Amino acid sequence: xxxxxxxxxxxxxxxxxxxxxxxxxxxxxxxxxxxxxxxxxxxxxxxxxxxxxxxxxxxxxxxxxxxxxxxxxxxxxxxxxxxxxxxxxxxxxxxxxxxxxxxxxxxxxxxxxxxxxxxxxxxxxxxxxxxxxxxxxxxxxxxxxxxxxxxxxxxxxxxxxxxxxxxxxxxxxxxxxxxxxxxxxxxxxxxxxxxxxxxxxxxxxxxxxxxxxxxxxxxxxxxxxxxxxxxxxxxxxxxxxxxxxxxxxxxxxxxxxxxxxxxxxxxxxxxxxxxxxxxxxxxxxxxxxxxxxxxxxxxxxxxxxxxxxxxxxxxxxxxxxxxxxxxxxxxxxxxxxxxxxxxxxxxxxxxxxxxxxxxxxxxxxxxxxxxxxxxxxxxxxxxxxxxxxxxxxxxxxxxxxxxxxxxxxxxxxxxxxxxxxxxxxxxxxxxxxxxxxxxxxxxxxxxxxxxxxxxxxxxxxxxxxxxxxxxxxxxxxxxxxxxxxxxxxxxxxxxxxxxxxxxxxxxxxxxxxxxxxxxxxxxxxxxxxxxxxxxxxxxxxxxxxxxxxxxxxxxxxxxxxxxxxxxxxxxxxxxxxxxxxxxxxxxxxxxxxxxxxxxxxxxxxxxxxxx
Ligand code: C2E
Ligand code: MG
Ligand code: MG
Numbered sequence: 001x002x003x004x005x006x007x008x009x010x011x012x013x014x015x016x017x018x019x020x021x022x023x024x025x026x027x028x029x030x031x032x033x034x035x036x037x038x039x040x041x042x043x044x045x046x047x048x049x050x051x052x053x054x055x056x057x058x059x060x061x062x063x064x065x066x067x068x069x070x071x072x073x074x075x076x077x078x079x080x081x082x083x084x085x086x087x088x089x090x091x092x093x094x095x096x097x098x099x100x101x102x103x104x105x106x107x108x109x110x111x112x113x114x115x116x117x118x119x120x121x122x123x124x125x126x127x128x129x130x131x132x133x134x135x136x137x138x139x140x141x142x143x144x145x146x147x148x149x150x151x152x153x154x155x156x157x158x159x160x161x162x163x164x165x166x167x168x169x170x171x172x173x174x175x176x177x178x179x180x181x182x183x184x185x186x187x188x189x190x191x192x193x194x195x196x197x198x199x200x201x202x203x204x205x206x207x208x209x210x211x212x213x214x215x216x217x218x219x220x221x222x223x224x225x226x227x228x229x230x231x232x233x234x235x236x237x238x239x240x241x242x243x244x245x246x247x248x249x250x251x252x253x254x255x256x257x258x259x260x261x262x263x264x265x266x267x268x269x270x271x272x273x274x275x276x277x278x279x280x281x282x283x284x285x286x287x288x289x290x291x292x293x294x295x296x297x298x299x300x301x302x303x304x305x306x307x308x309x310x311x312x313x314x315x316x317x318x319x320x321x322x323x324x325x326x327x328x329x330x331x332x333x334x335x336x337x338x339x340x341x342x343x344x345x346x347x348x349x350x351x352x353x354x355x356x357x358x359x360x361x362x363x364x365x366x367x368x369x370x371x372x373x374x375x376x377x378x379x380x381x382x383x384x385x386x387x388x389x390x391x392x393x394x395x396x397x398x399x400x401x402x403x404x405x406x407x408x409x410x411x412x413x414x415x416x417x418x419x420x421x422x423x424x425x426x427x428x429x430x431x432x433x434x435x436x437x438x439x440x441x442x443x444x445x446x447x448x449x450x451x452x453x454x455x456x457x458x459x460x461x462x463x464x465x466x467x468x469x470x471x472x473x474x475x476x477x478x479x480x481x482x483x484x485x486x487x488x489x490x491x492x493x494x495x496x497x498x499x500x501x502x503x504x505x506x507x508x509x510x511x512x513x514x515x516x517x518x519x520x521x522x523x524x525x526x527x528x529x530x531x532x533x534x535x536x537x538x539x540x541x542x543x544x545x546x547x548x549x550x551x552x553x554x555x556x557x558x559x560x561x562x563x564x565x566x567x568x569x570x571x572x573x574x575x576x577x578x579x580x581x582x583x584x585x586x587x588x589x590x591x592x593x594x595x596x597x598x599x600x601x602x603x604x605x606x607x608x609x610x611x
Contacts, residue, residue, distance in 0.1 A: 003436035010036040017090065018064045025088075026059065026115070032123055043067035043075070050082050057128055058087045059111070062097060070098075070105045077106035085136070086127040105182070137254035144258050153210045155559070183258040185236055186243035194257030194265050201269060213310035214277040217267035217324035218246070218284065221302045223262035230297060238299055242293045249280070249287045264358065266323070273403045274309060274341065280546045281305045281339035302307040304331040305339035357409055359395065364418050368394050372595035375604060376447065376566065376588045379580055382611045384604065385443030386479070386589065389427035390595045391419065407451070416451045421463055424448050428471035428478065430598055437472065439606045447479040447509060452486045455493070461500050468504070475504045477559065477599045479529070481511035487526050509566065514554060523561065531558040535569020535589070542580055548578055555582050 013035050017023050020041065027037045038055065040046040042064060049055070058076065062069035067190035069089055076082040088387040089110040091097035102110055108130075109123050174263075189197065201213045220242065227235035239262065239491050246256055248265060255267035268277055284305065292299045295343065306328025308320050325343035334340060370392045393401040410416040431446040468475050479500065486494055487510075498508060507529040515534045522553070533554045540549045558565035567579050570589030579587055592605060592611065 010034060011056045012036045012038065013057045013059060014046065014049050015059045015067075016040045016041060016042075016064075017059075017078070018042060018059035019061070022090075022113070026120070026386050029117060029120065030124065033318055035124075043072050046072065048118055050075060050076075054081065055085060056131060057124060058082075058085055059124075060087050060089055060107075061339055062089055062102075067300060070101055073102075073105045081259045084131075086131050088127055102310060102336065105324050140243050140299070186258050187510045188243055188264075188531060189255065189257040189258065191259045191265075194255065194259060195269070195317050196322065197255045197257070197267055198320060199405055200267075201267060202312070202314055202317055202320070205310055211268065211269075212271040212273075213269045214271055215310065215320050215324045216268065216281060216284075216339075217259070217279070217306040217308070217321065217328045218264040218266065218303050219306075219328050219332070220262035221304055221332070223301065226299055226301065230299070234294060234297060234299070234541045237291055237294045238301060239497065240423070241294065242301065242303075245287050245292075246284060249284045254368070259321075266428055267322075274307075276307070277307055278339070278341075281307060297391045302337040304328055304336050306331055307341045309341070315397075331607065356406060356509040357413055360393075360406060360409055360413065360415055363393060363395070364422075365416055367422070368396070369419060369422060370394055370400075370596070371423055371430070373430070373598060374588060374595035375593050375601070376445070376586050377592050379576075383608060384444070385586060386447060386477075388447040388450070388481070388595070389423055389430070391449075393424045411451060414453070415456050416453050420449075420451050420454055421467075424450075424464070425467050425471070428467050428473045431477060432471045434602070434605065435477065437606075438604075439608075442474075443477065444605070445479055445507070446473075447481050449511065450481060450486075452546045455497055457488055460497060464501070464504075464506070479507040479509050481509045481532065483511050484515070485512070487522055487534060496569075498527055503581075509510075512568075514550065520557065521556075525584055528561075528563055530564040530566055531585075532566040532568050532583075532588075538569045538575055538579075539571075540566050542572065542574060551584075552582050555584050558585075559583075 013030055015023055015026055015030075015037060017026075017039075018041055023039045023041070027039055030037045038047050038049050038053075043066065046058075047314070060069045060072055067075070069091075073087050076085065076087060083268070085105060086108045089097075089102045089107045090113065091110060092113045098111070098538060099110065108127055111120055113124055181196075182188065183190045183191060199213065204531065205211050205213060223235070223238075226238060239258075242262075243256070243264070246266070250256055250266065253263075253269065256268075257265045259265045266280070268280060271277060280451050285303065288301060290305050292301060306324040308324035308327060310320065311459065323342040325338045328387040330342075331338050331340035372392055373387040374390060375384045376386045377383065387534045391403050391407075393403075393406050395401050404547070407416065410419050420581075427446050427448045431444070434440050434444055435442045457463070468478070501508060508527060509530040509532050510523070511532045512530050512534040516539050533551060533556065537551050537554065538548055541551045543549070555565040564585040566588060566590050567575075567584050567587040570576055570579065570587045570591045573590060575589075576587060576591060596604070
C-alpha cells in the first residue's frame with residue numbers, strides 16, 4: 001500500500017465496536033496499511049459517520065449493547081445509502097457467532113478475534129477490491145446505459161429531424177404542385193388541372209354508361225376593354241369577382257377552372273339531361289348580368305358560354321374543350337351574352353326543334369311561307385292535268401325549309417291549322433287565276449294537302465266554304481289530299497266532314513297510299529276519288545322488274561273501287577313506261593318537274609308540254 005497517497009484516494013473504513021481497545025488496535029493496524037479509518041462505538045455513531053462520509057467498507061462487531069451486529073447490518077442493508085457497502089463481521093472466539101445468520105443479514109465475510117494480521121488485511125483488501133470491481137461494473141453499466149440512452153436519444157432526434165425534413169419537403173412539393181396546378185390570381189384550378197379533371201370524367205363516362213357530364217366554356221365579352229381602359233389591377237379585381245360569382249352559381253361538386261385570361265371552364269357531373277346544363281348556363285348569365293362593385297369602379301361584364309355535352313366517344317379531353325370553345329365562339333357570333341350548345345347529339349335536335357318552333361310562331365304572323373306547285377300528268381293525254389300545292393318556309397336566316405322539317409313541328413304545336421288554311425287560300429287563289437287564263441284549259445285541278453289535325457278543327461268546312469267563295473274557284477277542280485291516319489280512326493266526325501266535302505264536289509285523294517295501316521274495308525266506307533301511290537312503291541317498282549312490286553295491285557284496287565290511281569315520285573322514263581302499261585291514270589314526279597314557283601308553273605302550263 002502506498003503511504004503517500006492523498007487522503008481522498010484512501011479507502012475509507014468504518015470500524016464499529018463497543019470496545020474502545022479493539023477499535024484502537026484494529027484502527028492503527030489498518031491505518032498503517034494506508035486506510036482511512038473511522039471509529040464508532042455504537043449504532044448511533046455509525047449512522048452519523050455514514051451520513052458524514054460514506055465508508056467503502058464496514059467492519060462490524062457482533063456483540064454490542066442496544067443494537068447488535070446482526071441488527072446493525074440489517075439496518076445498513078435496508079438503508080439505501082449504505083445498502084451496497086460491504087460489511088465484514090468481527091467476532092470474538094468466545095462469541096456464539098452464527099455465520100449463517102451473519103451472511104443472511106447481508107454480511108460478506110467475517111474475522112475472528114484474536115486477529116491474524118495478515119488475514120484481516122487480506123479479507124479487507126478482498127472486499128475492497130470486490131467492492132471496487134462492483135462499483136466499476138456498476139459504473140460501466142451506468143455509463144453504457146447512459147451511452148445507449150444518449151445514442152437512442154440522438155437517433156430519435158435524427159429521426160425526428162428527418163421526419164420533419166420529409167414533411168416539409170412534402171409540404172413544399174404539394175405547395176409547388178398547388179402553384180403549378182392553380183391560377184395564382186383566383187386560386188382556381190388552371191388549364192392543366194382542369195384538363196386532368198375532364199380526363200377523369202371522360203374515363204368515368206367510358207366505364208359507367210349512366211354517367212353523364214358536360215363542359216361549359218365561358219368567355220367574358222369585351223373584357224379587354226375594361227383591362228385596357230381601367231388598367232390591369234381593375235381587370236384582376238374583376239376576374240376575382242367573376243370567379244367568385246361563378247363559384248356561387250355552382251354546386252360544390254362542380255369544377256370551376258380558369259382556362260386563360262378571361263376564360264373559365266366549368267365541369268358539371270352526374271347529369272341526367274341537357275336541361276340541367278342549360279339551367280346552369282342561364283343562371284350564370286343572369287348572375288353575371290348584375291353590376292360588379294369593385295373597390296373604385298362599378299363594372300358590367302357579360303359572358304358567352306359554349307356547352308359541350310360529355311360523350312364517351314371523345315378520345316381526349318382537349319377535343320371536348322375545343323368543341324365547347326367552338327360553341328362559345330358561335331354564341332359570340334350570335335350576339336354574345338348567351339350560351340350555345342355544341343353537337344350534343346340527340347339534344348341538339350331538341351334545341352333546334354325548339355328554335356324552329358319559336359321561329360315558326362313568328363313565321364305564321366309574318367307570312368314567311370311560299371307555295372310551290374308540282375304538275376300532275378294525265379297518262380291518257382300526256383298533258384298536265386293539274387298541280388299539287390306544296391308549302392315551303394322562307395326562313396329569314398336559314399333559307400328555304402322543306403315541309404318535311406317543319407310540318408311535324410307545326411302539327412305538334414297546332415300551328416298547322418293557320419299554315420294549312422293559308423296554303424289552301426293561296427292555292428285556290430292561284431287556281432282561280434289559272435282557270436281564267438285564256439291559254440289554260442279550265443278543267444285544270446289543284447291538289448292541296450290537308451293535315452289530319454284539321455279534321456278536329458271546329459269550323460273546317462266553314463273555312464273551306466269561305467275560301468271557295470272568296471277565290472271563286474270551281475270546287476270540282478279542287479282536290480284535297482288526306483293521309484291514311486285520317487280515316488284510320490273510322491270516326492263519324494271525319495266521315496261527316498268528308499261527306500260535306502263530297503257534297504261540294506271537292507275531290508278527295510288518299511295520299512301516300514300504302515304507307516299507313518288503313519284496311520281496304522275502311523277505304524270502301526269513305527267517299528274517296530283517288531289513291532296516290534306513295535313514291536316508295538314507285539321507286540321499288542324498278543327494282544322488281546318481273547312483278548313490279550305492289551304497284552299493279554294498288555292500281556287494281558283503285559280501279560276496282562272506281563277511283564283513279566296517281567303515281568307519285570316518278571323519276572325515270574322506265575317508271576313512266578311501266579305505269580302506262582299498268583293503266584295508271586296520273587303521274588307526278590321529278591321526271592316531269594320538281595315543285596316550282598307559280599311563275600314557272602304558269603310558263604310550264606302555257607307551253608303545254610306533252611309526255
Ligand atoms: P306529299 O304530299 O306526298 O308530297 C310529295 C312530296 O314528294 C313533295 O315533297 C315533293 O317535292 C316530293 N316529290 C315529288 N316528286 C318527286 C320525285 O320524283 N322524287 C322524289 N324523291 N320526291 C318527289 P315536299 O314538297 O317536300 O313535301 C313533303 C310533304 O310535306 C308532302 O308530301 C306533304 O305530306 C307535306 N306537305 C307539303 N305541303 C303541305 C301543306 O300545304 N299542308 C300539309 N298538311 N302538308 C304539306
Ligand atoms: Mg301530297
Ligand atoms: Mg305523297
